Amino acid sequence: MKTKPDPRRLLVIDDETSLRRTFRTALESMGHTVVEVANSAQTLDALARQSFAAAFLDLRLGKEKGLDLLPEMLKAAEGLHVIIVTAHASFDSAVQALRLGAFDYLPKPFTPDQLRITLDRSALVRGLTKRVADLEEQVGRLVPSPELETQEPSMRQALDVAFQVAASEAIVLFRGESGTGKTMLARAIHAKSRRADRPFVTVHCPSLSAELLESDLFGHVRGSFTGAVRDTVGKVEAAEGGTLFLDEIGDLPAALQPKLLRLLQEKAYERVGDTETRTADVRIMAATNRDLEAEVKAGRFREDLFYRLNVIEVTLPPLRTRRKDVPALAVGLLQFFARQTGKALTGFTPEAEAALHAYPWPGNVRELRNAIERGTILTPGPLIGRDHLPAQLTRAVTARVEVGGPVTLDELEAEHIRRVVEGAASLEEAAQTLGIDPSTLYRKRKRTGDPSKRES
Numbered sequence: 132m133k134t135k136p137d138p139r140r141l142l143v144i145d146d147e148t149s150l151r152r153t154f155r156t157a158l159e160s161m162g163h164t165v166v167e168v169a170n171s172a173q174t175l176d177a178l179a180r181q182s183f184a185a186a187f188l189d190l191r192l193g194k195e196k197g198l199d200l201l202p203e204m205l206k207a208a209e210g211l212h213v214i215i216v217t218a219h220a221s222f223d224s225a226v227q228a229l230r231l232g233a234f235d236y237l238p239k240p241f242t243p244d245q246l247r248i249t250l251d252r253s254a255l256v257r258g259l260t261k262r263v264a265d266l267e268e269q270v271g272r273l274v275p276s277p278e279l280e281t282q283e284p285s286m287r288q289a290l291d292v293a294f295q296v297a298a299s300e301a302i303v304l305f306r307g308e309s310g311t312g313k314t315m316l317a318r319a320i321h322a323k324s325r326r327a328d329r330p331f332v333t334v335h336c337p338s339l340s341a342e343l344l345e346s347d348l349f350g351h352v353r354g355s356f357t358g359a360v361r362d363t364v365g366k367v368e369a370a371e372g373g374t375l376f377l378d379e380i381g382d383l384p385a386a387l388q389p390k391l392l393r394l395l396q397e398k399a400y401e402r403v404g405d406t407e408t409r410t411a412d413v414r415i416m417a418a419t420n421r422d423l424e425a426e427v428k429a430g431r432f433r434e435d436l437f438y439r440l441n442v443i444e445v446t447l448p449p450l451r452t453r454r455k456d457v458p459a460l461a462v463g464l465l466q467f468f469a470r471q472t473g474k475a476l477t478g479f480t481p482e483a484e485a486a487l488h489a490y491p492w493p494g495n496v497r498e499l500r501n502a503i504e505r506g507t508i509l510t511p512g513p514l515i516g517r518d519h520l521p522a523q524l525t526r527a528v529t530a531r532v533e534v535g536g537p538v539t540l541d542e543l544e545a546e547h548i549r550r551v552v553e554g555a556a557s558l559e560e561a562a563q564t565l566g567i568d569p570s571t572l573y574r575k576r577k578r579t580g581d582p583s584k585r586e587s
């Protein structure tokens with residue numbers, strides 16, 4: 132079994148004993164632990180036994196070549212920083228080693244300072260790599276993974292179009308009410324495109340004045356307006372190689388519309404206050420919950436820009452028209468928030484399920500997400516009950532639950548118990564009114580997940 136990674140343990144691979152000694156003296160004086168090996172077999176054996184922060188590899192190892200060993204080392208110890216060392220420094224071998232995955236290149240003879248600088252850089256990169264991995268994990272815990280399965284034809288169609296164009300460079304315009312998942316789907320398309328490992332940058336069109344939005348988008352040069360104290364990169368440049376997502380495009384100020392059109396058509400733009408024309412390599416996606424055709428008719432949105440944007444249209448249906456998807460979405464969100472809060476939740480009570488089903492969800496998936504988050508926090512577990520959900524959901528069902536109405540006996544019983552408990556001073560009193568004993572009331576309330584009154 133391998134030892135735990137030790138940030139100070141280094142491997143020196145050199146066939147000359149005297150050079151290994153020189154390395155050892157210099158590295159040990161810097162506080163490192165050194166393991167010396169002389170050939171490829173010993174190297175691979177050492178890598179199988181121990182983890183190293185970095186390895187120094189001589190390009191000439193007697194009859195063996197360091198460049199041949201390098202790929203095997205990287206296979207044996209993924210992410211290892213291999214620093215190539217050679218007296219026969221040549222630009223070609225350096226480039227070849229770096230291409231093969233070497234971390235750095237050190238020509239012999241080197242000074243202790245050169246050694247230290249290379250190792251400092253290696254430690255810095257290792258620290259940053261770990262930080263990025265930690266942050267990615269944290270972000271993963273903050274954002275639920277998108278539920279991309281659907282039982283509703285309108286959503287199926289939207290997803291099909293979206294994923295058909297994912298690999299292309301086509302401009303995509305997402306339409307649909309607020310909270311239907313336009314941003315989520317744009318991100319999912321980006322993640323499936325060849326730009327996936329480049330940035331996804333969002334611009335909220337309504338949040339800034341025309342002047343600030345222009346600077347936010349295209350950047351500005353120092354002195355171009357009061358407060359512009361240094362040259363600043365815009366989001367178009369920040370998204371270089373990736374995707375620029377223009378949210379609420381219907382709110383793009385008229386003054387900026389021709390500039391965006393030029394960006395779409397020619398990929399060209401200038402920073403505010405600059406004369407230099409720059410070119411952008413970005414894929415554009417945009418979203419709107421407005422009736423853009425009406426905006427065009429009213430003269431608020433340029434027709435040519437509308438047609439340029441509307442190449443591929445993906446319309447996300449409101450949640451009230453895709454009720455069959457509510458259970459899967461709700462379960463996915465419950466699992467996400469359970470993981471986030473560390474609670475062992477298994478699902479919903481039948482009454483909570485009925486409430487989720489009956490509610491029209493005017494705020495769409497965003498409202499569903501918030502409702503489930505609330506339920507996850509409020510339930511003592513393992514089920515989310517109806518009363519852990521926001522009041523508007525309960526009201527919607529309560530309004531439906533009437534004697535003689537289209538409700539099940541279970542729903543009627545649960546509602547009757549809830550109202551009696553609400554009006555009683557204690558659970559004993561409620562049980563008496565209901566004609567059952569308190570333990571039966573306790574069991575029934577536990578089943579329906581009604582926590583509105585504590586046991587007295």
Ligand SMILES: Nc1ncnc2c1ncn2[C@@H]1O[C@H](COP(=O)(O)OP(=O)(O)OP(=O)(O)O)[C@@H](O)[C@H]1O
Pocket residue numbers: 274275276277278279307308309310311312313314315316378418420460463496497500
């Ligand atoms: N299919 C889905 N699976 C999981 N979560 C989803 C899904 N669709 C939307 N959400 C969640 O719902 C919330 C709203 O989604 P999103 O921001 O994409 O909506 P939007 O249409 O862009 O809203 P707005 O128009 O207000 O910007 C987000 O928290 C998102 O994570």
